[in-house]
Amino acid sequence: MSTGTLETPSGKTAGDENFPVASFLLPARTRPHVAAFYAFARAIDDIADDPRLAPEDKVARLEAFEAAVLDRGSDDPALAKAHRLRASLAATGVEPRHCRDLVSAFKQDATKRRYRDWDELMDYCDRSAAPVGRYLLDLHGESARCYPASDALCRALQVINHLQDCGDDYRALDRVYLPLAWLDEAGVAVAELAAGRTGPGLRAVLDRTLDGVDRLIAEARPLPAQIGHRRLAMDAGAIVGIAERLVRALRRRDPLAERVELSRGAFLVCCLTGVWRGLRPRVPPGADGPRRSKRRSRKLKNR
Numbered sequence: 001m002s003t004g005t006l007e008t009p010s011g012k013t014a015g016d017e018n019f020p021v022a023s024f025l026l027p028a029r030t031r032p033h034v035a036a037f038y039a040f041a042r043a044i045d046d047i048a049d050d051p052r053l054a055p056e057d058k059v060a061r062l063e064a065f066e067a068a069v070l071d072r073g074s075d076d077p078a079l080a081k082a083h084r085l086r087a088s089l090a091a092t093g094v095e096p097r098h099c100r101d102l103v104s105a106f107k108q109d110a111t112k113r114r115y116r117d118w119d120e121l122m123d124y125c126d127r128s129a130a131p132v133g134r135y136l137l138d139l140h141g142e143s144a145r146c147y148p149a150s151d152a153l154c155r156a157l158q159v160i161n162h163l164q165d166c167g168d169d170y171r172a173l174d175r176v177y178l179p180l181a182w183l184d185e186a187g188v189a190v191a192e193l194a195a196g197r198t199g200p201g202l203r204a205v206l207d208r209t210l211d212g213v214d215r216l217i218a219e220a221r222p223l224p225a226q227i228g229h230r231r232l233a234m235d236a237g238a239i240v241g242i243a244e245r246l247v248r249a250l251r252r253r254d255p256l257a258e259r260v261e262l263s264r265g266a267f268l269v270c271c272l273t274g275v276w277r278g279l280r281p282r283v284p285p286g287a288d289g290p291r292r293s294k295r296r297s298r299k300l301k302n303r
Contacts, residue, residue, distance in 0.1 A: 005078050006047075006061050006064060006065070006076075006078040006079065007043050007046065007047065007078070007081075008046050008047055008050040008052070008053065009043075009046055023235050023238070023271075025231055025234045025235040025238060025271065025274065025275070025278075026231055026232065026235055027229075027231050030139055030140065032088075033088045033091070033092055033094075033139055034136065034139070036081075036084050036085045036087075036088040037085060037088070037098075037099075037132075037135055039081045039084070039085070040065070040069065040081045040082055040084075040085040040099065040102075041102055041132065043065065043081045043082075044062055044065050044102060044103060044106050045102075045106060047061045047062055047065075047106065048062065048106035048107070048109040048110050049109070049173065051172050051173055055110045055111050058106075058107075058109075058110035059107050059110050059111070062103050062106055062107050062110070063103075063107075064076075064079060065079060065081075065082045065103065066082075066099070066100060066103040068082035068083055068086065069082040069083075069085050069086050069089075069096055069099045070086075070096055070099075070100075071086055085099065092139055094135060094138045094139050095138070097131075098131035098132075098134050098135040098138070099131070101126075101127045101130075101131040102127065102128065102131050102132075104127050105124060105127035105128035106128070108124060108127075109128075109175070113173070113174055113175045113176065114176055114180055114190075115176070115177055115178075115179055115180065116179065116180050116181060117179045117180070117181045117182075118179050118182075118212055120179075121159070121177060121179060122155060124177075125154070125155040125158045125159065126151065126155070128158055129154035129155055129157060129158035130147075130150070130151040130154045130155065131154075132154055133147075133150035133151065133153060133154040134147055134150060134151075136150075136232065136235075137150055137227075137232075140227075140229040140232045141228075141229070142227055142228060142229060142232070143228075143284075143285065145226070145284075145285035146223065146226050146227060146285055148219070148285075149219060149220050149221075149222050149223035149226060149285070150220070150223055150236075152216045152217070152219035152220040153216070153217070153220035153223055153236070153239060153240060153243065155216050156213045156216035156217050156220060156243050156247075157239070157242075157243055159177070159209060159212065159213050159216070160213060160243060160246050160247065160250065162177035162178070163206060163209060163210070163250055163255055163260075164246075164250070164255055164259065164260055164261070165255075166178065166193055166206075166255055166256070167193050167194070167255065167256045169193075170190065170193035170194060171193075171194055176190050176193065178190075178193075178205055178206075178209060179209075182205050182208055182209070183202075183205055186201040186202070186204050186205050187201055188201040188202050188205055193256070195256060196256060196257060197254055197256055197257050198254050198255075198256050198257075202256075206250070206255070207251065210247055210250055210251055213243070213247055214247060217240065217243050217244060217247065220240055220243070221240060222283065222285075223236045223240065224236045224237035224240065224274070224277040224278050224280070225277070225280055225281070225282060225283040226282075226283060226284060226285040227278075227282075228282065228284075230278055230279070231278070232278075233277070233278035234274045234275045234277070234278030234279070235274060235278070236274070236277075236278070237273060237274030237275070237276070237277025237278045238270050238271045238273065238274025238275075238277075239270075239274070240274070240277070241269070241270035241271075241273045241274055241277075242262065242267070242270045245262055245266055245270060246260070246261075246262065249261075249262070
């Protein structure tokens with residue numbers, strides 16, 4: 001099997017994401033590890049989102065990536081990104097559970113196309129998005145007590161992404177992340193997502209979803225002050241700012257009529273705001289504060 005026969009690249013890069021993956025705000029020594037994690041996540045996400053693949057084919061490919069990152073598969077070069085991440089995890093001491101959670105979510109994407117309510121959607125986000133924040137915290141030796149605020153931020157970013165792509169997801173994959181119960185209450189059929197503009201009922205559902213995102217962002221705002229690693233705190237602060245601005249943009253603009261994203265200038269403002277948030281006094285999430293992993297810190301210092 002030749003390289004690439006398992007992957008189905010979408011062409012998306014870190015620049016297409018709502019958060020600055022391997023951001024310049026992070027320390028240089030950890031950026032290659034973050035890039036390896038992102039490459040793995042991008043590869044398996046693209047498999048799950050490829051409309052040309054049958055669900056069982058997607059699941060088989062995803063399971064191959066999972067086996068490789070857990071060192072249970074072959075040395076097939078088609079799984080190079082999983083092999084690279086496995087080496088990174090070994091070098092940093094980060095556990096592979098975050099990779100397994102991502103695979104679980106994307107296997108679900110291969111077979112599940114509707115979400116009944118907000119809780120069901122949050123369960124998906126806890127596996128499709130929260131592992132990214134948890135990985136970053138673990139990589140930088142932060143306490144698991146930062147997980148709740150990080151999880152909230154990652155859930156918010158995931159739902160924002162669903163709203164940005166709600167029309168494309170429906171047209172290309174017949175996939176709807178908006179809670180069906182809310183659509184039913186508003187008298188909205190999912191077929192309205194194929195229109196070129198949102199009607200009043202769908203607009204109400206989008207705003208209700210954004211209300212949920214606002215609550216998640218409120219839970220996430222303490223995160224930069226909880227993180228002991230200054231540069232990671234800056235990065236988290238920037239991401240909070242990105243989420244806040246995207247929510248405001250999605251309330252004003254129509255994601256069915258246009259791609260709602262931040263301008264370069266707005267993105268830069270978020271980064272500068274993140275630096276300010278990261279420089280504020282620490283407010284640890286527990287009495288004994290963030291506990292850094294000596295093992296991971298020692299390994300990273302030696303790299």
